[in-house]
Amino acid sequence: MTGASRGIGRAIAERLAQRGAKVACVATRAENCADTVAACNAATDGAAAYGVDVSDHAAVNELVKNVQAELGGLDILVNNAGITRDQLMLRMSEDDFDRVIDVNLKGCWNFMRAAARPLMKSSGRILNIASVVGITGNAGQANYAASKAGVIGMTRSLAKELAGRGVCVNAIAPGFIETDMTAEIDAQAADALKGSIPLGRIGTAAEIADAADYLLGPGGAYVTGQTLVVDGGLSL
Ligand SMILES: NC(=O)c1ccc[n+]([C@@H]2O[C@H](COP(=O)([O-])OP(=O)(O)OC[C@H]3O[C@@H](n4cnc5c(N)ncnc54)[C@H](O)[C@@H]3O)[C@@H](O)[C@H]2O)c1
Structure with missing residues (x-):
């Protein structure tokens, strides 16, 4: 479970533990997952924290091997780690583009590549957290929207590749969810966005965990191969 230190990742990690899973809680730094691990262990013993930059291919391979050895196998992979570096395209730096693609898209591929064999053995599941912006696009988020559209395409492709081994690969495309990521949006823009959501409110991390x-x-x-949109109707 990547990006497990807070927000949507933490909510899904805790839900998995409530369902009896030993959760490998992955974030940039293992110590940031201490609270998530404690909450998971309160439900099911065996949760552990791991630190890795999801964009580092070799480090992700190593981590997936360690998780298998330490937690006794691998049944579910949730790719949730993600970042934004928003800017209108003409002002967006090459570094802002590359970094968002590296973390959001390549990070997801790195984990699917490393975990595919063990998941084929367990007929496991993969869930990728995309974004509704990957379907609709959004001004100021060309890098982020491209990364999430890529995640959706990769989800469909991997679903076709792994179906024969009983592995289901799906994505969730959240809309506007209350987390640290969206806390960066200024109040005026957040109010305007809220006004454009048919259900009239921002979603919660727990509601994404429900879909997961x-x-x-x-x-x-x-x-x-599906992308479940959970956005209060924002994309309608
Ligand atoms: N919050 C929203 O409105 C929203 C909407 C659509 C999609 N999403 C997606 O949901 C996911 C979670 O978002 P959130 O709002 O909980 O974000 P958040 O910023 O609260 O948490 C992000 C998590 O990703 C981890 N992370 C970031 N970069 C990493 C890296 N290089 N290596 C390892 N871990 C890294 C962080 O440690 C943290 O645990 C993201 O993929 C995001 O794009 C969020």
Whole structure:
């Protein structure tokens, strides 16, 4: 479970632990996952914290091997780590473009590549956290939207590649969810955005965990290659 230190990742990690999973809580720094690990262990013993930059291919390979050895296998991979570096395209630096693609898209690929074999053995599940912006686009987020559209395309491709081994690969495309990531948006822009959401409110991390629960639980057994939009109607 990447990006498990806070926000959506933490909510999904805790939900998985409530369902009996030993959760490997991954974030940039292992110590940032201390609270998530404690909350997971309160539900199911065996959660552990790991630190890695998801864009580092070799380090991700090493981490996935360690997780398998230390937690006794691998049944579920959730790619949730993500960043934004918003800017209108003409002002966006090459570094802002590259870094967002490296973390959001390549990070997701790194983990799927490293975890595919063990997941094929366990007929496991993969869940990628994309964004509704990957479907609709958004001014000021060309890098982020491209990364999330890439995640959606990769999800569909991997679903086709791994279906024969019983692995379901899906994505969730959240809309505007209350986390540290969206706390950066200024109040005026946030109010305008809220006004454009048909359900009239910002979503919660727990509501994304509800969708993850469905896709990763028994209800998701015959669902693959899909992107479940959870956005209060924002993309309608
Ligand atoms: N909050 C929203 O409104 C929203 C909407 C759509 C999609 N999303 C997506 O949901 C996911 C989680 O978002 P959030 O709002 O909880 O974000 P957040 O900023 O609260 O948390 C991001 C997590 O990713 C981890 N992370 C970031 N860069 C990393 C790296 N290089 N290596 C390892 N870990 C790294 C952080 O440590 C943290 O745990 C992201 O992929 C985001 O794009 C969020």
